[in-house]
Amino acid sequence: MQRTRFDTLPCPIARGLERVGDWWTMLILRDAFYGLTRFDEFEKSLKIAPNMLTRRLHSLVEDGLMERHPYSEKPPRFEYRLTQRGRDFRPVLLAMLAWGNRHFAPEGASVVLVDSETGKVAEPILVDARSGKTITEATHMVGTGPAASTGVRRRVAAAVERRQARKLPTRGA
Amino acid sequence: MQRTRFDTLPCPIARGLERVGDWWTMLILRDAFYGLTRFDEFEKSLKIAPNMLTRRLHSLVEDGLMERHPYSEKPPRFEYRLTQRGRDFRPVLLAMLAWGNRHFAPEGASVVLVDSETGKVAEPILVDARSGKTITEATHMVGTGPAASTGVRRRVAAAVERRQARKLPTRGA
Numbered sequence: 277m278q279r280t281r282f283d284t285l286p287c288p289i290a291r292g293l294e295r296v297g298d299w300w301t302m303l304i305l306r307d308a309f310y311g312l313t314r315f316d317e318f319e320k321s322l323k324i325a326p327n328m329l330t331r332r333l334h335s336l337v338e339d340g341l342m343e344r345h346p347y348s349e350k351p352p353r354f355e356y357r358l359t360q361r362g363r364d365f366r367p368v369l370l371a372m373l374a375w376g377n378r379h380f381a382p383e384g385a386s387v388v389l390v391d392s393e394t395g396k397v398a399e400p401i402l403v404d405a406r407s408g409k410t411i412t413e414a415t416h417m418v419g420t421g422p423a424a425s426t427g428v429r430r431r432v433a434a435a436v437e438r439r440q441a442r443k444l445p446t447r448g449a
Numbered sequence: 450m451q452r453t454r455f456d457t458l459p460c461p462i463a464r465g466l467e468r469v470g471d472w473w474t475m476l477i478l479r480d481a482f483y484g485l486t487r488f489d490e491f492e493k494s495l496k497i498a499p500n501m502l503t504r505r506l507h508s509l510v511e512d513g514l515m516e517r518h519p520y521s522e523k524p525p526r527f528e529y530r531l532t533q534r535g536r537d538f539r540p541v542l543l544a545m546l547a548w549g550n551r552h553f554a555p556e557g558a559s560v561v562l563v564d565s566e567t568g569k570v571a572e573p574i575l576v577d578a579r580s581g582k583t584i585t586e587a588t589h590m591v592g593t594g595p596a597a598s599t600g601v602r603r604r605v606a607a608a609v610e611r612r613q614a615r616k617l618p619t620r621g622a
Contacts (some may be wrong), residue, residue, distance in 0.1 A: 286559035286560065287479070287559065288545070288546045288547075288548075288550045288553065288558065288559070288560055289475065289542055289545045289546050289560075290472075290476060290549075291549045291553040291554070292545045292546075292548050292549035292552075292553065293475055293476070293545070294553075295553070297470075297471065297472040298470065298471065298472075299463075299470040299471075302466055303462070303463060306462050306463075309586075309591075310591070310607070310608040310611070311608050311610075311611025311612065311614075311615075340552075361552050363586065364551060365548055366586065367544040367573075367574070367584070368541060368544040370575055370584065370589075371540040371541040371543075371544045371575065372461070372462045372465045372466070373461045373462050373465075374461075374540070375461075375465050375537055375538055375540070376460075376461025376462055376463075376464045376465035377461045377594070378537060379465075379534050379537065380464040380465065380467075380468070381461060381464070381594075381596065383596045384594060384596035385461065385594030386459035386460065386461070386593070386594050386597045386601045387459065387460055387461055387462075387591055387593065387594060387597065387601060388591070388592050388593070388594045389577075389584070389589050389590070389591060389592070390589065390592035391577065391580060391582070391589055392588060392589055392590045392612075392617065392618045393588070393618055393620055394620070395592070395620065396579065396580070397592070397594075398577040398578075398579060398580070398584065398589050399577060399578040399579050400575045400584055400589075401575070401576055401577075401578045402540045402543055402544065402573045402574070402576075403573070403574055403576040404562075404571040404573060404574075405571075405572040405573075405574045405583075406564075406569065406570075406572050407564060407569070407571070409564070411540070411543065411571065411573055413482075413536065413539065414565070415564065415565060415566070416543075416562050416564055416565055416571050416573075417562070417565045418482075418483070418560055418561070418563070419562070419570070420559070420560065420561070421550070421554075421557060421559050421560060421561045421570075422558065423556045423557035423558060423559045424558075424559045424560065428559045428560060431483065431494075432560065434483070435482075435484050437484075438483070438484025439484065439565075442484075444565065445566055446565055447565065447566055447567070447568065
């Protein structure tokens with residue numbers, strides 16, 4: 277089945293999802309951050325069918341999240357390394373890790389994020405680097421960027437109106 | 450096709466993805482943060498087939514991310530509101546928004562996050578709430594939690610070894 281393509285939409289979330297919006301792709305990226313690079317390592321870790329893995333690695337290379345490097349000439353073998361674009365995806369996975377631990381680990385956490393200097397468990401939160409404020413629904417909202425189309429402006433204006441109905445601040449709008 | 454279920458895995462990312470790991474579900478959540486609540490609002494915004502939307506809203510309610518509330522008796526009509534669990538997913542979407550804008554908006558941003566007091570564009574980054582440190586690959590790594598199985602311990606130990614091979618700090622391991 278051909279699914280809808282989202283990368284023609286102006287929404288940056290939709291465009292991001294176009295590249296990584298399935299379970300396998302996200303888990304390949306997770307494993308890449310665990311340091312895996314070779315086809316057989318991903319295959320073994322994920323217990324994924326080879327053709328599914330091939331297709332997803334190919335997309336990740338095509339979309340610029342990974343690069344293919346030869347590591348053996350005879351037989352020809354390649355490893356897959358995260359590019360900067362791929363590495364920049366880490367906050368999305370870590371935000372997912374925090375959410376998964378908060379809501380879907382009733383028996384306690386299995387995997388956590390730790391400070392690599394102190395070994396202490398970290399608590400990842402989103403902060404606005406410009407102001408230092410913690411990002412919450414009350415403090416931050418969506419707005420239009422310079423490339424916003426009429427449709428995007430309408431959608432964001434409607435979101436701001438609904439925010440006002442909920443008595444959340446919108447002074448910036 | 451029945452896909453692999455991930456929620457039996459101990460990885461919190463896999464468990465999170467089990468609930469939201471497809472494009473439509475993430476975009477429904479995005480629209481819910483835009484303030485949409487009604488079936489026809491989601492349908493119109495996403496141009497999604499009604500049966501697909503029904504199935505995904507049902508899953509979101511089942512997984513505790515949304516709640517169904519009646520808003521009309523005759524005819525019976527319901528709206529879908531985010532629960533706390535659903536609201537806690539916002540950082541994942543905002544991390545995706547930042548990544549999408551950084552890498553897939555060559556013409557400039559259409560949608561941004563803004564400070565709702567000042568209207569200034571925000572730059573969402575992940576910070577460790579316990580130490581105040583910005584979370585990067587150098588400063589933070591995966592570790593095992595109290596519920597880690599032998600398999601998880603092995604996987605994390607291998608990740609730490611690969612980190613050491615890259616000369617990144619692992620004093621905490």
